[in-house]
Amino acid sequence: METNRKGLLSRKWIVAILVYIGLIALCCIVVYAVPSVRGMLEKTYIAQNGTIDVKDEVSGFIVRDETVYAAAEKSKINRLAETDKLVKADTRVVELTPTEEEPEEAKSEETKDSKSEDNKEAKSEDTKTKDKKDAKSAESEEETADNTGRYRSIMEELGDSVKVTEKGATKDPGYVSYYVDGAENKLNTDNLDGLTEKDLKDLTGRKAVKVPEKHCGKGYPVFKIVRNSKWYLVFFEDNESAARYVPGETVTIDINGEPVTVTVSRVDSGTKTSKIALSCKSFFDGFFEMRELDTTVTFVSAEGLVLEDSSIVEAPDGRRGVFVKNKLGEHVFKPIRAKADDGTKCVVFADIYVDAEGNFVETIKTYDEIIAEPTEDDLASLKKKVKKEKEPQAKETPAESKDGN
Secondary structure, X not given: OHHHHHHHHHHHHHHHHHHHHHHHHHHHHHHHHOHXXXXXXXXXXXOEEEEEEEEEEEEEEEEOOEEEEEEOOOEEEEEOOOOOOEEOOXXXXXXXXXXXXXXXXXXXXXXXXXXXXXXXXXXXXXHHHHHHHHHHHHHHHHHHHHHHHHHHHHHHHHHHHOEEEOOOEOOOOEEEEOEEOOOOOOOOHHHOOOOOHHHHHHOOOOOOEEOXXXXXXXXXXXXXXXXXXXXXXXXXXXXXXXXXXXXXXXXXXXEOOEEEEEEEEEEEEOOOEEEEEEEEOOOOOOHHHOOEEEEEEEEEEEEEEEEEHHHOEEOOOOOEEEEEEOOOOOEEEEEOOEEEEOOOXXXXXXXXXXXXXXXXXXXXXXXXXXXXXXXXXXXXXXXXXXXXXXOOOOOOOOOXXXXXX
């Protein structure tokens, strides 16, 4: 009895497995034998117009040629040139009037009995005047002391590159700036070759500070001259990302929301990272106070038909293209030519393009239905088509005439 029950259960499992296999086989037959059903399962999208920007987010340092000028002695300052003004050599930028240390005034005690009421009132007025003078003097001393604290380390970094001026004149032509940051001697074009990734990291977070405006101590900065020449944006990237930068080509960077055209000046490859320098001669608001620049580099911005990179295949003859689904449901290979590719999508020419040999090539059109994921069958059919196109055409030979009638 028990044996019969086990045999019955075994037969039921066998029947269930056979039914399951049969259903799977039926689904395969329906999907692959009936084109209309297979077409419903295909992933496609419509080719439409759009724009692709190939970009890179970078953090770089501005390298420029500039000279800091310091006062020869403790002075009162009167600025003669506005900030960002372009001046010639020997132009007087600031007026420096030497000032002497004011001796501390001795305080004398006076008795109330030796002063009349009128003298008290006079003293009161004198005291107010003296207080104003003392306050002004204290303000001056406070500014000078403040300069000493703020600029000592900066001037030490600049070293012998600082030029001392007695009358406030510049020996160099260029733009006037009233900001210093201490990196002027390190980040200049003469040092461009030797700049390392560590050099830039050590300068991260460096802020420019204003030079004194009214009074200054001996040897402290009073203005800076920035040469009217090329400046560079220098940064490091891993070698794979750096491969997108080609020396001599132009790209754009975003500054204050505006595109600025720059040139890829150099790409120095290292073991893991590369040093990239972009050069430019255009200036912008805030440029002379800026040292670090976080910006977007745009390699190319193109408009055309937008395709997904995953739908693009390469034919055996080297042509790149996509499969277009025609009205009959057939997959037709169409060659393409890309204008720009951001790694996920690309923009291509529409209707027709000119190949490298100067031939006009028919390509995809707006609203074509593109096969998103070409199958092995698609690739196999493309391989056969290319092979057939390459086969030599059989040449017709004229029939030989026969004599002997």
